[in-house]
Amino acid sequence: MTKVLFNNFSLFNGKDNQLKSNAWLLADRKTGKIVSVGSGDEPKADQYMDLNGKFVMPGxxxxxxxxxxxxxxxxxxxxxxxxxxxxxxxxxxxxxxxxxxxxxxxxxxxxxxxxxxxxxxxxxxxxxxxxxxxxxxxxxxxxxxxxxxxxxxxxxxxxxxxxxxxxxxxxxxxxxxxxxxxxxxxxxxxxxxxxxxxxxxxxxxxxxxxxxxxxxxxxxxxxxxxxxxxxxxxxxxxxxxxxxxxxxxxxxxxxxxxxxxxxxxxxxxxxxxxxxxxxxxxxxxxxxxxxxxxxxxxxxxxxxxxxxxxxxxxxxxxxxxxxxxxxxxxxxxxxxxxxxxxxxxxxxxERNQQFDPKVGVLAPDYHADFLVLDHNPLDDIKAPQQEDKVVYKGGIKEV
Known part of the structure; x- marks a missing residue:
């Protein structure tokens, strides 16, 4: 089961000055990368992870x-x-x-x-x-x-x-x-x-x-x-x-x-x-x-x-x-x-041609590295400091 769909969260994708509600993110744990991101109708997956209305931002x-x-x-x-x-x-x-x-x-x-x-x-x-x-x-x-x-x-x-x-x-x-x-x-x-x-x-x-x-x-x-x-x-x-x-x-x-x-x-x-x-x-x-x-x-x-x-x-x-x-x-x-x-x-x-970071943005083909927070970071700049936040790297829960 490599395709995991994370759903039921609000998304700050790291680049755009907006928060996408009712968002979902499909990650491939085999590659560690994001397959697709969206809101509303959800794609099929091998596993589903409900993020309980929390906020997601890039690692x-x-x-x-x-x-x-x-x-x-x-x-x-x-x-x-x-x-x-x-x-x-x-x-x-x-x-x-x-x-x-x-x-x-x-x-x-x-x-x-x-x-x-x-x-x-x-x-x-x-x-x-x-x-x-x-x-x-x-x-x-x-x-x-x-x-x-x-x-x-x-x-x-x-x-x-x-x-x-x-x-x-x-x-x-x-x-x-x-x-x-x-x-x-x-x-x-x-x-x-x-x-x-x-x-x-x-x-x-x-x-x-x-x-x-x-x-x-x-x-x-x-x-x-x-x-x-x-x-x-x-x-x-x-x-x-x-x-x-x-x-x-x-x-x-x-x-x-x-x-x-x-x-x-x-x-x-x-x-x-x-x-x-x-x-x-x-x-x-x-x-x-x-x-x-x-x-x-x-x-x-x-x-x-x-x-x-x-x-x-x-x-x-x-x-x-x-x-x-x-x-x-x-x-x-x-x-x-x-x-x-x-x-x-x-x-x-990304200037380094020998390195494949593809990080910092939650979008297709980027690494599925992200944080799950209790508060919206665009409203509360201290939100990423949350001590018990959940950390995902390559779509896999690390913390």
Whole structure:
């Protein structure tokens, strides 16, 4: 019995600003994909699932996670062995799925663990976890933001970058992450420090794009943001100091922006007295910039995606849905506009020609990854945060 008809629910398909009542969805559990969606007259199926008048929306997509990091540490606590890192990563993947996240883009894992775990998931040997677009280790300079124990590649020349990216792709990386600036969690640098040059990063982007993969840049301030745009990355992570000229370029090149509001918000609200003062000083500056500049970029039309930086201090793996609430509140957007960031996340992943996400929308030929909620997310932006929501992946109940 592979064809399952889910009926008696109201549908937010993830893309359209409307709620379809008396909806049904026919899923094929063999392929994990949706056969058809509609309302009213229902098609025949092998099995019927009455959703009792609840609300259905697509599974969440978190495009900025660090599954091997410890969110209870000020620096990610990467200085642990491979076994400890793997156990931590699997635990975090389970937490992500339980919270409603059905797909992630990992943005830097110790020991390339994300690559191995995605291979195991795809082979059916790792269950009850999201689909992973792995990036492996990030690429940066010696002494830079990625220079943490067991973590980044050290790329101090264009030739080194070309070699290391090719090694990462050979291992199985499906997204390439480069470090354009310093950051909050590394004491030795600043978000204003340019690290990899535009030429360095362009080399990584070319290698990624040659293989049909996507590339992202950690870039918190300038000149790093400008360098990342020149390099032609597909998305810029954080992007706190983005200005109008850079917004023009991002719109022209259709570069996505990963705002990571939740980490900045959580560190600012929970970090006092728990994080070192140098780190709090950095996050205070970031928060002031992002609430002005990212909001401006959003309202000018830059596509903003859902990424929480899960694994960083106080950015837990079961709180992805809170990002929508923060977006609506601090970016001054409607509930629908906040939820549409999940669809933009899917658009970003679809640029990867080696990956078949087909997620973020509940429509024929897309994966049957969806949440069953008690309340309408278009009316209540906190609805996806429901603790006891039901999570389906490939048409199969996971939680």
């Amino acid at each position: 969440l997509i978190n495009v900025h996670t660090h599954i091997t990091f410890d969110p209870y540490s000020s620096t990610g606590n990467t200085d642990v062995d491979e076994v400890q890192s793997t156990v931590r990563a699997v635990k975090h993947l389970h937490e992500l799925l339980k919270s409603g996240v059905t797909t992630i883009r990992e943005c830097g894992a110790t020991y390339d663990i994300d690559i191995v775990l995605e291979k195991l998931r795809e082979a059916g040997q790792l269950k009850h976890v999201p689909t992973i677009m792995p990036s492996g280790r990030p690429y940066g300079i010696t002494g830079g933001h990625s220079d943490l124990p067991n973590w980044g590649y050290h790329c101090d020349s264009v030739d080194a970058m070309r070699h290391d990216v090719r090694v990462g792709i050979k291992k199985g990386a499906k997204a390439i992450k480069v470090m354009a600036t310093g950051g909050v969690m590394t004491k030795q640098d600043s978000m204003y420090d340019p690290q990899l040059s535009a030429e360095d990063m362009r080399t990584a982007v070319v290698e990624a794009h040659h293989k049909g993969l996507i590339a992202m840049a950690h870039a918190e301030a300038n000149p790093g943001i400008a360098n990342a745009i020149k390099a032609g990355v597909d998305s810029i992570e954080h992007c706190f100091e983005v200005n109008d000229d850079e917004i023009d370029s991002m719109l022209k090149k259709h570069i996505f922006l990963t705002a990571t509001l939740q980490t900045a918000w959580a560190m600012k609200h929970y970090g006092k007295g728990k994080l070192p003062q140098w780190e709090m000083n950095k996050i205070d500056a970031c928060w002031k910039m992002l609430t002005k500049n990212i909001k401006h970029a959003w309202h000018r039309g830059v596509p903003v995606v859902v990424g929480t930086d899960a694994g960083c201090p106080f950015a837990y793996f079961d709180t992805t849905a809170k990002e929508f609430e923060l977006m609506a509140k601090y970016m001054d957007v409607t509930n629908y506009e906040a939820l549409l960031a999940n669809y933009h996340s899917a658009e970003l992943l």
